[in-house]
Amino acid sequence: MGIKTYRVGKLSDGIDARKIPLSAVTSGAGLVFVSGLPPVNHETGDLVRGDILVQTRQCLENVKAAVETAGSSMDKILKTTIYAVNCAYFEDINAIYAEYFPDVNKRPARTFCTVGAWPWEFDIEIEAVALA
Template sequence: MEFDRELISNGNPMEAVVGFSRAVRVGPFISIGGTAPVDVDGNTVGVGDVAAQTRQCIEVIKTALEQAGSGLQHVVRTRVILTDIDNWKAAIDVRKEYFCDVRPVDTIMAIDRFVNPEWLVELEADAIISAWNA
């Protein structure tokens, strides 16, 4: 069985430079890569505030999922990537606001840094569109 591949863009000029998409939908599967806390103009949202940055990341993910014909209620996995693991609770408290009822699997990890030093967190998500929610 072969599935169509749909690339989802949010207009980030780096997509063409680096060769990535905000999200990719293949059949019923949607993957969203590292999502930074930036606004539509590419400015960092919530500098110094991991909760505000987490919220922005999830809102960007929500928009990408909706463009792909899905939504946050169909997320099956999230990954919370932090520059300081001690910020895990603030990030997870925000994540919980969006996913408390959905309860996707989750991974929390820390790295040394992101491309932009203002970013404290990035999120990734995977979702599925099933026959009853397509």
């Protein structure tokens, strides 16, 4: 079984344009791997500006688009990692995150990390691993 890479609309175009050496989503060995995706609208390629609630929702929409592009779905996500610039965002991020994973018995494992900064002006990035 080989490794496949997938394109996620304008998000992948932006990665290519900035010569960032990664794929937004890959799959292999029955798993789907979603790179850390920032709040960039995957349909327009524009950075989504707004508070942490707006940014979190866009990141999760990107994760959803990525897993679906690879033939998976949000309910098959096994693990997520959230990178945020401020741990004070924890509760707000959780409020949006719970909307995308409403079943308390099927929520993926998760790690929450604080980071210094990115080369763009955003406050959060989310990555995921799912069953194919």
